[in-house]
Amino acid sequence: MTRAAIFAGCPVLPEGDGDEAAVLPALADLGFTVRWAAWDDPDTDFGSADLVVLRATWDYPDRRDEFLAWCETVPALSNPAPVVRWNTDKVYLAELHDAGVPTVPVDVVQPGEKATWPKVPFVVKPSVGAGSRGVVRFAAAGPEAEKHLKSLHDDGRTALVQPYQSSVDTQGEIAVVFFGGVYSHAFTKSTMLGTGTDASGLYHEEQLAAAVPAPEVRAAAEDVLDAACGLLGILRAELLYARADLVRGDDGRPLMLELELIEPTLGFRHADAGAPLRFASAVRQQLA
Incomplete structure (x- = not known):
């Protein structure tokens, strides 16, 4: 029995970064046909696939609402839409x-709120982000950290502040x-x-x-x-x-x-x- 799977990428990387190359023959051995498509491709019928696997949808931070809405329309999505909604916000x-x-301590700083800066080197990053974009390390509190926090807040983004782990x-x-x-x-x-x-x-x-x-x-x-x-x-x-x-x-x-x-x-x-x-x-x- 042949089953169809779609690996979801994004417009910039519609076929991922190559890490899955060895996976395709392994799936073929189990009777799967696999093809790649950008998640927002209007010509792809994601509902027709037996399984849609999120693999390289790395543009979602700038389009999260649109991306989550799309996830809700895909009946056979892995991982499923409720998991995606929870995990796309690092809160x-x-x-x-x-x-x-046991986690690295995290301070959630909503837009308009002030940060309590750690007394050790720390990292500031957006709560919605991927690929370490927007992640900046600071040696100490000061104008540069305030500036980065403000830039995130001006974009309407929640920020996370975490002590840097040496x-x-x-x-x-x-x-x-x-x-x-x-x-x-x-x-x-x-x-x-x-x-x-x-x-x-x-x-x-x-x-x-x-x-x-x-x-x-x-x-x-x-x-x-x-x-x-x-x-x-x-x-x-x-x-x-x-x-x-x-x-x-x-x-x-x-x-x-x-x-x-x-x-x-x-x-x-x-x-x-x-x-x-x-x-x-x-x-x-x-x-x-």
Whole structure:
């Protein structure tokens, strides 16, 4: 039985950034035909696909309302529209913190509000954003931080203020990837803030490398996923994919930096050969 899947990109990257190359033959082996389309392509009938997978919809921060409205029209969307709505606004970080998840502390600063600046180096970023765009690190409070906050607020954006974790400079972040709620693989990543974006203008370049997470890191990622599914009222298996990004706090404890449930890079180019097969099985599971 042949099944049709559509991988959703965006007008600038209608076929993603190439990370999924190994996934397509793995899906073909399970009877799937896969094609790419920009999510806002008026000539694509997304409702006709057995499954629509969000992969490179990286222009949503500037078009979030339009993007969410489109998600609501796609009956077989992975991950589903309610998850997308929750995860496209990083205010979810505060919800997970309140649920007891060890997270990098976050101060949510709504437009018109004043920030309480940390007494250590910190990061200011928009609550709706992707690819590290709009993320700026500051050594201390001062006019530059105020200016960046004002620029976000003038755009009508909520800002997040988080103390910078020094371990990022030495260890980077570790991204822990799950398919169908089950651990698949991990990789380290370091975003080069202040170096500009890639040719598409949608994300900062990152350095990625395969990794094996320490037991406490993997356990923390599992806890993050459990807490998020509890808040969303879903089972882990209902998520086709999830990526928990963690860093080490000053005391060495793993802390969640972000939980990516929308369209994260899944690091297939830095994973073992079985990762595309696991992803293909998870796609099939979504239709079971």
